[in-house]
Amino acid sequence: MKDSLILGGRAAREALRTPDSLFPSVFIPLFFLVVNVGQTARIFPTDSTDFLRGQSYAAFQLPSSLLLSASFGAAALYLVEEIEGGYFDKLRATPIPRMAIIGGRLWAELIKTAVLAAVMVAVSLPFGIRIESGVLGFLLLIVMVAMWGVVFAGFMQLIAIKTRSAAATQGASLVFFPLLFLTPNFVPRNLLTRPMEIAATLNPVTYIMEAVRTLVLDGFEWTALGRGFLVIAVTGAIMLALSVRLVNNYD
């Protein structure tokens, strides 16, 4: 733990020194938020759309943007750069558990995603979005988005270690786009067409999106929150198990 925190400090410093790498994490999700709301808000007026719970359509779309932001982490690309440049081997030659090398970047990703999510929510508030679950719900929302950011970054790091290729890692990150759109992204699940509803039900991202959305629109809806955290716990456990195996057998 101590070693991964030390390396986490380094990774956080690295993120602060490359602010241009943070820019897409905020700009692109906000861009999608503005464009999606601009194109569809008139279809879903606040006063006659039940699923908006009296808020604007932007409040419904905010969770998608937060999850998109969480998937823009550059941790895996920095890792590939270190593998190619030899610093990864330098770290492997130190007497620390090898998982600490992966864990360090995940700590930094947790902090970075939490800060960016808080910034995005703060930017959204003046546009009439409110967090129905209050301050506690806001904190829970940030924790959930940050944890998903860690899980996603962890899977990207797995691809980085396995392929040792920046191109393959960057390409793999695009996998998230279909996953994000095979969700109740524009309307609740019960309003999707049957094939899309099945796809969304099978997609784990759906449950995280619904959990975050419930904090924005409904308050504390514990069944949705439980499902969201369960998905994060299960995917996180799979990611960690695969990471330990891969990094310990790295040759």
Next chain:
Amino acid sequence: MSSMYAVEAIDVHKRFTGKDGEVDAVRGVSLGIERGEVFGFLGPNGAGKSTTVRMLTTLMTITAGRALVGGLDVAGDPHGVRRRIGVALQEAGLDPRQTGRELLVLQGRLFGLSKTDAAARAADLLDLVEMVDAADRRIGGYSGGMKRRLDLASALVHQPDVLFLDAPTTGLDPASRLTVWDEVRRINERGTTVFLTTQYLEEADQLCGRLAIIDGGRIVREGSPSALKSELRARLALDADPTLDEVFMDATGRNRARVAGDVQEV
């Protein structure tokens, strides 16, 4: 077992399995390097030098055979081995977004030093490699020579018993190369065993008390530079001692021929 050696390899093999089938990169390397030696490991490209170093430094698994470093089994106690070795690999693996000082402090912390001790050790090492002035600049802006010297310093943070240097002067200009040679001599004078791979025969001649030449994954010559030269002189009945280049050419079965007006290695 065999603790008289700082590094000992016993019939070490490495086999890679890839899409194109199996490749035996190292085929039964056996070495014994005494404490305090500067040992040179030479060979042409693809001969197995770096693979051997990566196995001895725990960065790569050994397919067959056994290796001991600092008296510890590389496969059985890799953490123990890592505490006793310093490693500077071919790529001068450094983090370009950190400063030189930050990199050394981080390295010290990963070897268990407190923040204060790591900072003090970093300051000493920056002084040793004459990089005090550049210490707080980011590594991305360093020259090739500065990166090599910093890499060397980072390998010394925990005062290792054995220092592995994989092609430490590749790509450096002559002045930077001489500086690295001086560093290696200074480090060795402090009692550190140095295992050095190089393609520069002059470097091996200057620095190494003993050397081995590897070709095709096998050791084909081993001894002191002067002994290897004398052996070749006697065997070929030469009038004068050959150069280490000639020993290398003889050992690896390579020679140079003039083809279409150019000198080529064949």
